[in-house]
Amino acid sequence: xxxxxxYRELETEVLIIGGGVTGTGVMRDLxxxxxxxxxxxxxxxxxxxxxxxxxxxxxxxxxxxxDYETAAECRIEGDIxxxxxxxxxxxxxxMFVAVEGDNPEFAADFPxxxxxxxxxxxxxxxxxxxxxxxxxxxxxxxxxxxxDASIDPFKLTLANVEHARLLNDSNYLPxxxxxxxxxxxxxxxxxxxRDHRAEIDVKIRAKQFVxxxxxxxxxxxxxxxxNDVNLLYSKGTxxxxxxxxxxxVINRLRPPGDGDILVPGGTVSLLGTTSDSIDNLDKILxxxxxxxxxxxxxxxxxxxxxxxxxIRTFAGVRPLLMSSDAAEDGxxxxxxxxxxxxxxxxxxxxxxxAGGKLTTYRLMAxxxxxxxxxxxxxxxxxxxxxxxxxxxEGVRWTEPGYSARHWFxxxxxxxxxLCECEMVPQxxxxxxxxxxxxxxxxxxxxxxxxxxxxxxxxxxGAFCSMRVTSHLYDQHIYNNRNGLxxxxxxxxxxxxxxxxxxxxxxxxxxxxxxxxxxxLMGLDLFEDGTKQQVDSTxxxx
Amino acid sequence: xxxKTRQYKSQLAVIGSGIAGCAATxxxxxxxxxxxxxxxxxxxxxxxxxxxxxxADTTHYLKKPWEGLKQLRKSEPDHPYCKLTDQDLFNSFxxxxxxxxxxxxxxxxxxxxxxxxxLPAGACKPTFCLPNTMIxxxxxxxxxxRVLVIDFIGxxxxxxxxxxxxxxxxxxxxxxxxxxxxxxxxxxxxFPEVMARALEVPATRKEFARRLKDIIGDSEYIAMPAIxxxxxxxxxxxxxxxxxxxxxxxxxxxxxxxAGIRLRELFELQLPKLGATVISQKKVQHIKFExxxxxxxxxxxxGPVEIEAEKLILASGRFLSGGLKAGxxxxxxxxxxxxxxxxxxxxxxxxESYFDPAxxxxxxxxxxxxxxxQPLDHQGNVIDKRMYAAGILLAHQDWIRQRCGAGLxxxxxxxxxNSIVSKG
Numbered sequence: 025x026x027x028x029x030x031y032r033e034l035e036t037e038v039l040i041i042g043g044g045v046t047g048t049g050v051m052r053d054l055x056x057x058x059x060x061x062x063x064x065x066x067x068x069x070x071x072x073x074x075x076x077x078x079x080x081x082x083x084x085x086x087x088x089x090x091d092y093e094t095a096a097e098c099r100i101e102g103d104i105x106x107x108x109x110x111x112x113x114x115x116x117x118x119m120f121v122a123v124e125g126d127n128p129e130f131a132a133d134f135p136x137x138x139x140x141x142x143x144x145x146x147x148x149x150x151x152x153x154x155x156x157x158x159x160x161x162x163x164x165x166x167x168x169x170x171x172d173a174s175i176d177p178f179k180l181t182l183a184n185v186e187h188a189r190l191l192n193d194s195n196y197l198p199x200x201x202x203x204x205x206x207x208x209x210x211x212x213x214x215x216x217x218r219d220h221r222a223e224i225d226v227k228i229r230a231k232q233f234v235x236x237x238x239x240x241x242x243x244x245x246x247x248x249x250x251n252d253v254n255l256l257y258s259k260g261t262x263x264x265x266x267x268x269x270x271x272x273v274i275n276r277l278r279p280p281g282d283g284d285i286l287v288p289g290g291t292v293s294l295l296g297t298t299s300d301s302i303d304n305l306d307k308i309l310x311x312x313x314x315x316x317x318x319x320x321x322x323x324x325x326x327x328x329x330x331x332x333x334x335i336r337t338f339a340g341v342r343p344l345l346m347s348s349d350a351a352e353d354g355x356x357x358x359x360x361x362x363x364x365x366x367x368x369x370x371x372x373x374x375x376x377x378a379g380g381k382l383t384t385y386r387l388m389a390x391x392x393x394x395x396x397x398x399x400x401x402x403x404x405x406x407x408x409x410x411x412x413x414x415x416x417e418g419v420r421w422t423e424p425g426y427s428a429r430h431w432f433x434x435x436x437x438x439x440x441x442l443c444e445c446e447m448v449p450q451x452x453x454x455x456x457x458x459x460x461x462x463x464x465x466x467x468x469x470x471x472x473x474x475x476x477x478x479x480x481x482x483x484x485g486a487f488c489s490m491r492v493t494s495h496l497y498d499q500h501i502y503n504n505r506n507g508l509x510x511x512x513x514x515x516x517x518x519x520x521x522x523x524x525x526x527x528x529x530x531x532x533x534x535x536x537x538x539x540x541x542x543x544l545m546g547l548d549l550f551e552d553g554t555k556q557q558v559d560s561t562x563x564x565x
Numbered sequence: 566x567x568x569k570t571r572q573y574k575s576q577l578a579v580i581g582s583g584i585a586g587c588a589a590t591x592x593x594x595x596x597x598x599x600x601x602x603x604x605x606x607x608x609x610x611x612x613x614x615x616x617x618x619x620x621a622d623t624t625h626y627l628k629k630p631w632e633g634l635k636q637l638r639k640s641e642p643d644h645p646y647c648k649l650t651d652q653d654l655f656n657s658f659x660x661x662x663x664x665x666x667x668x669x670x671x672x673x674x675x676x677x678x679x680x681x682x683x684l685p686a687g688a689c690k691p692t693f694c695l696p697n698t699m700i701x702x703x704x705x706x707x708x709x710x711r712v713l714v715i716d717f718i719g720x721x722x723x724x725x726x727x728x729x730x731x732x733x734x735x736x737x738x739x740x741x742x743x744x745x746x747x748x749x750x751x752x753x754x755x756f757p758e759v760m761a762r763a764l765e766v767p768a769t770r771k772e773f774a775r776r777l778k779d780i781i782g783d784s785e786y787i788a789m790p791a792i793x794x795x796x797x798x799x800x801x802x803x804x805x806x807x808x809x810x811x812x813x814x815x816x817x818x819x820x821x822x823x824a825g826i827r828l829r830e831l832f833e834l835q836l837p838k839l840g841a842t843v844i845s846q847k848k849v850q851h852i853k854f855e856x857x858x859x860x861x862x863x864x865x866x867x868g869p870v871e872i873e874a875e876k877l878i879l880a881s882g883r884f885l886s887g888g889l890k891a892g893x894x895x896x897x898x899x900x901x902x903x904x905x906x907x908x909x910x911x912x913x914x915x916x917e918s919y920f921d922p923a924x925x926x927x928x929x930x931x932x933x934x935x936x937x938x939q940p941l942d943h944q945g946n947v948i949d950k951r952m953y954a955a956g957i958l959l960a961h962q963d964w965i966r967q968r969c970g971a972g973l974x975x976x977x978x979x980x981x982x983n984s985i986v987s988k989g
Contacts, residue, residue, distance in 0.1 A: 502730060505730070516918065519918075526914065527891040527892060540819060548922070549625070549690070553626060556628070
């Protein structure tokens with residue numbers, strides 16, 4: 025690394041743009057072939073669809089009726105992930121259920137479609153279904169058991185990055201956005217990036233460039249002068265309950281619609297999902313009407329949802345491949361993926377991987393790895409399906425319940441619990457800021473939250489953000505007013521996913537949070553409070 | 566076993582035992598109204614101890630609250646403060662603070678300007694009246710004095726380093742030290758309330774003072790989290806200062822904080838001495854407006870309780886205290902189902918940004934009242950002449966953002982009680 029006037033320079037073999045599950049998957053895939061990479065993200069890991077989904081590891085059942093190929097892919101890839109990322113997977117099983125009012129013929133055809141895609145599926149009586157999942161409505165008319173599972177996309181992404189580091193020191197840099205590419209004939213030479221944290225430009229020289237920016241991949245491809253990527257954006261909103269409502273995944277057995285899936289996520293459940301086509305990626309926020317829509321639909325299947333306490337909602341954008349009949353309806357668009365080699369666009373060292381699903385991310389990474397490796401003359405085969413992901417320090421704190429088990433096991437009373445909802449102790453925070461992928465100086469509470477359970481519980485960060493911030497000051501990670509600014513940004517960010525579900529028991533919780541953050545911490549008028557202090561001292565003789 | 570219903574009769578029933586409810590009881594007893602107060606004072610533990618009159622106009626902090634009030638009366642004609650004169654506001658604070666003082670909890674007197682005071686994490690805000698145990702902090706900050714902020718091994722959420730890091734650019738002589746608290750040295754979590762109760766014991770104070778003396782160096786003041794006792798903080802502060810040899814002041818802590826526990830326990834102990842009947846930690850379950858009497862029904866561990874009152878002040882707080890309830894589509898008053906002024910639909914409850922200077926519309930929802938603080942329906946008619954409302958459950962105010970929670974509680978209770986007295 026050298027310093028030149030106004031910008032920094034970096035060099036790597038492969039620059040991967042996009043820190044979602046696909047980009048980090050490509051990073052791991054290439055590292056397993058002995059190729060060294062640098063991964064960058066405009067924000068941080070899983071900032072797009074990889075962090076905005078329900079963490080479902082598809083059995084393939086959802087697509088058995090409409091998209092046979094994707095269904096089969098999901099089945100195969102699901103099995104692989106259960107092997108290589110066992111730590112991130114909850115093999116909870118799943119069910120497809122139809123209730124009174126749903127089309128009985130659609131339900132009756134389901135086992136045939138599954139059989140065609142090779143997806144194991146067992147018919148259940150309504151009574152059996154309700155014995156397995158007592159939360160189900162008593163108006164069940166058909167039910168089938170499938171091998172759905174849930175997966176922690178944060179653990180997966182962190183483990184991908186960590187694996188690449190362990191293999192060959194491949195590196196990851198957050199808040200680094202590509203602004204332009206420098207080309208020479210058919211090759212990209214350098215990418216100019218903006219480091220939003222250090223507020224400096226960074227020029228990154230590489231042999232190969234991979235665009236894995238999900239919903240943003242059309243824009244990044246265009247920066248390189250490629251106009252061949254065409255995507256359909258479909259916004260999906262989900263809500264998270266305070267407790268786990270069901271043991272396994274519950275799918276509504278009907279053509280896909282709002283509120284038709286409930287996925288367990290450790291100690292909570294995630295209910296989704298809407299699908300609304302959008303043109304603009306600037307503001308992807310869940311709304312009150314989306315939340316109400318999901319709940320109304322979902323409660324046909326699971327009546328207790330009407331009185332369930334929800335702690336959060338979030339939205340993601342599915343980057344779907346444009347096909348002729350998909351233009352109007354995101355639900356009909358293919359869940360398949362495409363690897364663009366951009367050869368037709370006159371580039372020989374740039375690739376874009378787009379579309380696909382969380383469940384098929386490894387396969388997407390493999391295909392990308394094959395192309396990049398062959399372009400570099402590397403003949404090593406893909407090994408990402410055989411070698412397990414690491415589970416070492418720094419990447420273990422996103423798992424629900426892990427912090428609590430760790431704390432009890434070590435039984436050190438002086439290792440104070442900073443987040444009481446999720447029982448995250450000081451030692452976990454200390455490990456994250458030292459060892460987690462993407463850890464850096466003056467780490468924000470938000471970045472710590474991404475790498476741990478901080479802020480994920482019932483209080484949604486209201487209390488723990490204050491305690492974690494104090495701890496970071498004690499550890500000299502923060503040395504000035506920026507620490508409280510980071511905290512303000514963190515709770516301001518969490519708010520966006522809290523606002524649409526604020527009623528009932530969450531309302532007192534929110535009132536308490538606002539009392540603390542504004543009244544007691546003065547975060548709403550933080551800059552003005554600072555000014556007051558300056559004024560009051562300047563007027564002194 | 567059928568438990569016998571216990572019956573109470575009083576001229577006034579006050580529902581709520583936060584600052585508004587307790588202020589109402591204080592004012593009512595002082596005016597010869599025999600009062601029964603019922604309520605669950607949970608939310609009182611969330612106060613910093615500072616009493617705000619008006620600390621912000623939502624975009625800026627206010628140094629001069631009385632000038633801010635003039636502006637407020639122009640810009641927000643529906644604000645509850647517009648039903649009060651400056652004299653009402655000042656007198657209510659003065660009477661309430663004098664009563665607290667007599668009860669043994671000293672506060673600074675209401676004045677012309679707000680004091681710039683320290684907040685738990687190192688930010689500052691202007692406030693109107695401060696507990697005696699905290700007032701020296703405002704002075705020390707404005708003097709940029711040599712202050713040593715101490716915190717404790719095991720005490721969460723209060724970091725001397727954090728306070729110093731945030732204030733040092735304007736206050737270079739501020740420094741931080743961490744110490745152990747007597748008999749709580751294992752490193753395990755310790756709590757401000759437990760520390761405060763321990764400091765009620767002379768031997769703990771002596772040992773604590775000895776440890777402080779070891780570390781103060783040439784400091785002019787010691788600042789510490791609010792832990793200087795529950796029942797006699799002013800006395801404990803004085804004794805500690807004598808033992809250590811320099812002035813000591815407290816900085817508020819995040820909840821549950823000692824400053825609020827002090828107020829709660831003070832009222833529980835002292836309100837009965839004023840002649841009031843206090844049924845604490847219970848909520849009224851049902852209320853009947855009969856021709857001649859208002860009947861309040863509840864149940865405690867000894868059985869059913871029935872209270873007959875001629876007049877009622879509702880000071881049951883907002884969502885956190887259970888005075889208001891938020892359904893999926895509308896806000897309701899929890900006990901009587903009073904009409905609530907509120908935004909149209911949940912889409913309009915909250916602003917897009919958490920820290921929007923305008924605050925959130927739902928925080929301005931609440932009970933509508935006339936100039937006597939009698940609840941009104943949507944057409945502006947008094948609902949029941951015997952009923953009054955006070956405190957933060959009132960509509961058209963944002964007590965969090967405007968920094969006016971204590972002022973609303975004290976002054977609206979004052980006006981409600983005075984209205985009752987003047988109407989006979």
